[in-house]
Amino acid sequence: MSEPEYTIALEGVTFTYPGTDIGVHDVTLGIRPGELLAVIGPSGCGKSTLLKIIAGFVQPSHGRVIIGGKDAAGIPPRQRNIGIVFQTYTLFPHMTAWENVAYPLKLRGQDQASRRAKAVDILGRVGLGTQTDNLPAQLSGGQQQRVALARALVFDPQALLLDEPLSALDAALRVEMRDEIRRLQRMHHIATMHITHDQEEALSMADRVAVMQNGRLVQVDKPRDIYARPVNREVADFIGQANLWTGHITGPTNVGTPFGTLTTLPHGRNTGDKVAVLVRPEGLLLGRGPGDINSFTGAVTRDRFLGSFRRFDFEIGGVTLLGETGDMGEITAIHIPPTSIQLLPETGSAQS
Amino acid sequence: MRRGLFFILAAPGAALLIFFFLIPLAVVSKDAFTDGGGAFLRVFSNDLFWGGLRGSLILASTASIFSLVVGFAVALHLSRIGNAARTILVFFIALPLTFSGLIVAYGFILSYGRAGFITQMLAMVGVDPVTFSRLLFSPQGLAFAASYYLIPRVVMLLLPVFVNFDKAQFIAAESLGATRGRIIRDILIPQILPTAVTAFCLIAAVAIGAYGTALALVGTQVNILPLQLYSMISETGSDFPAAAALSLLLMAMCSCIIAIGEVVAARHERQDAHAR
Numbered sequence: 001m002s003e004p005e006y007t008i009a010l011e012g013v014t015f016t017y018p019g020t021d022i023g024v025h026d027v028t029l030g031i032r033p034g035e036l037l038a039v040i041g042p043s044g045c046g047k048s049t050l051l052k053i054i055a056g057f058v059q060p061s062h063g064r065v066i067i068g069g070k071d072a073a074g075i076p077p078r079q080r081n082i083g084i085v086f087q088t089y090t091l092f093p094h095m096t097a098w099e100n101v102a103y104p105l106k107l108r109g110q111d112q113a114s115r116r117a118k119a120v121d122i123l124g125r126v127g128l129g130t131q132t133d134n135l136p137a138q139l140s141g142g143q144q145q146r147v148a149l150a151r152a153l154v155f156d157p158q159a160l161l162l163d164e165p166l167s168a169l170d171a172a173l174r175v176e177m178r179d180e181i182r183r184l185q186r187m188h189h190i191a192t193m194h195i196t197h198d199q200e201e202a203l204s205m206a207d208r209v210a211v212m213q214n215g216r217l218v219q220v221d222k223p224r225d226i227y228a229r230p231v232n233r234e235v236a237d238f239i240g241q242a243n244l245w246t247g248h249i250t251g252p253t254n255v256g257t258p259f260g261t262l263t264t265l266p267h268g269r270n271t272g273d274k275v276a277v278l279v280r281p282e283g284l285l286l287g288r289g290p291g292d293i294n295s296f297t298g299a300v301t302r303d304r305f306l307g308s309f310r311r312f313d314f315e316i317g318g319v320t321l322l323g324e325t326g327d328m329g330e331i332t333a334i335h336i337p338p339t340s341i342q343l344l345p346e347t348g349s350a351q352s
Numbered sequence: 353m354r355r356g357l358f359f360i361l362a363a364p365g366a367a368l369l370i371f372f373f374l375i376p377l378a379v380v381s382k383d384a385f386t387d388g389g390g391a392f393l394r395v396f397s398n399d400l401f402w403g404g405l406r407g408s409l410i411l412a413s414t415a416s417i418f419s420l421v422v423g424f425a426v427a428l429h430l431s432r433i434g435n436a437a438r439t440i441l442v443f444f445i446a447l448p449l450t451f452s453g454l455i456v457a458y459g460f461i462l463s464y465g466r467a468g469f470i471t472q473m474l475a476m477v478g479v480d481p482v483t484f485s486r487l488l489f490s491p492q493g494l495a496f497a498a499s500y501y502l503i504p505r506v507v508m509l510l511l512p513v514f515v516n517f518d519k520a521q522f523i524a525a526e527s528l529g530a531t532r533g534r535i536i537r538d539i540l541i542p543q544i545l546p547t548a549v550t551a552f553c554l555i556a557a558v559a560i561g562a563y564g565t566a567l568a569l570v571g572t573q574v575n576i577l578p579l580q581l582y583s584m585i586s587e588t589g590s591d592f593p594a595a596a597a598l599s600l601l602l603m604a605m606c607s608c609i610i611a612i613g614e615v616v617a618a619r620h621e622r623q624d625a626h627a628r
Contacts, residue, residue, distance in 0.1 A: 055527055077523075077526045079529075083527070084524070090520045092524075094542045103528060
């Protein structure tokens with residue numbers, strides 16, 4: 001993985017906090033030039049530790065961190081030339097917006113006129129051209145985050161690390177800032193690692209998504225593939241909406257579920273095997289299916305109108321299924337096409 | 353009801369202010385101006401006053417700068433340790449504030465005086481006890497003794513600022529390429545400075561006005577304004593209007609210094625509040 005095809009590469013990186021098992025375990029991962037890689041996982045899964053390891057604030061006990069083709073061991077954070085945007089912005093409160101942005105240039109010995117020009121220029125590009133002389137406290141949360149982003153990009157770093165940069169913003173602003181970050185990231189063609197616990201953020205922004213659980217990387221894939229082909233039950237549950245049931249294989253194209261036996265595509269598993277049965281909400285189709293395969297009658301117990309579509313709970317013999325449809329009519333029966341059914345290991349991990 | 357409570361709560365403070373500040377101040381002011389301001393002229397035309405002013409300023413600035421530097425380091429250290437250890441250390445650091453100036457002076461004489469413990473120890477390695485002990489009885493020596501109760505004041509003022517300082521800024525600065533020295537210079541000090549100025553002014557005013565330690569250490573041998581005032585009132589005691597004039601001048605100086613500190617603090621707060 002040490003080929004220069006990756007701007008940042010982690011090879012079997014392990015770090016645990018002293019006296020605990022918490023940290024990251026044997027993580028191998030690469031970020032390509034110009035790529036935005038989202039690292040997603042529940043709190044405490046080790047994603048922020050991964051960022052600290054790349055930034056150089058934490059030293060791995062095993063494995064190597066390779067930045068720009070060079071082993072980063074022993075290189076202090078200040079010499080790694082990596083831009084970081086933190087969750088809490090961490091702007092310097094006594095410096096104006098432009099002074100904040102120009103600070104890394106000041107550290108690199110640029111004269112005041114040129115660093116000011118550069119800072120004002122990049123602030124203009126993040127839409128803050130008229131607020132360059134404001135102190136951070138005079139800016140809104142979203143504006144502060146734009147300044148932080150400008151500050152992390154202004155010195156042409158090798159890579160950009162974003163540590164939950166949007167979690168302190170309100171919902172509407174978060175969506176706006178997603179596009180803004182993506183636009184700037186593309187404009188600078190910079191390898192970026194975006195740490196988040198928000199799966200919607202990860203799926204909508206990233207070129208690839210890495211899912212972490214308990215300090216281990218369980219899946220790295222394109223957003224669509226992660227959603228369509230999760231490697232295990234946890235990933236399926238964490239990414240997107242899901243119907244997940246524990247099932248048993250009852251035949252070469254059958255699986256038993258709490259609400260009845262489903263016909264599947266040939267799955268090649270042994271009868272009696274325990275599996276997780278995944279059906280995404282949009283995989284639930286209205287009405288009875290062709291040949292009545294996987295067709296069930298029941299009742300809608302909850303209906304949520306979400307504009308262009310609705311998300312509903314459909315109860316079949318005491319089991320609730322989650323469905324999504326654009327059809328606003330009455331629902332009395334549903335069917336699940338075999339192509340919509342995925343059988344996953346109950347637990348397990350894989351790296352790609 | 354609310355009004356009644358207001359008066360009940362305000363009365364003790366108001367009474368103290370009236371009987372122990374405003375009335376004595378009025379009496380002293382009346383004394384100072386009995387001969388139409390001639391007392392002030394006598395004070396200003398006396399070389400002793402200018403020497404005393406000089407001595408007081410040297411004492412106050414030396415003591416304040418030294419205390420600020422030491423207090424800064426102590427407060428920074430305290431902000432980096434655990435809560436329990438900090439509470440214990442703060443207790444010990446605050447102790448000198450409870451001692452009388454006389455006790456402090458006595459302790460210093462026993463340690464650094466001509467026959468002092470430290471002086472005798474240094475004499476064994478060839479330091480002349482007379483020369484060394486003379487240091488203690490100079491304005492600089494007084495400044496050193498004054499630091500004993502000024503440093504805790506600095507620590508108490510700076511510690512909350514350090515504790516509440518968003519340390520993520522250090523990590524951010526380091527990731528941007530700053531060395532530890534640059535972080536202290538560019539990030540920490542500018543944000544601490546307003547409080548440091550306030551602390552400096554407060555302890556400088558205390559150092560200018562304090563006379564207990566000085567009197568016990570050097571009698572009236574060192575010419576500083578509070579000791580001059582002391583001798584004008586107690587010993588020679590012939591020109592009370594001039595003593596009153598000097599009192600007013602001394603009080604005005606201390607008030608001005610404190611006011612500067614308050615203005616700096618208020619401006620900083622206003623900037624924050626405005627920004628918010």
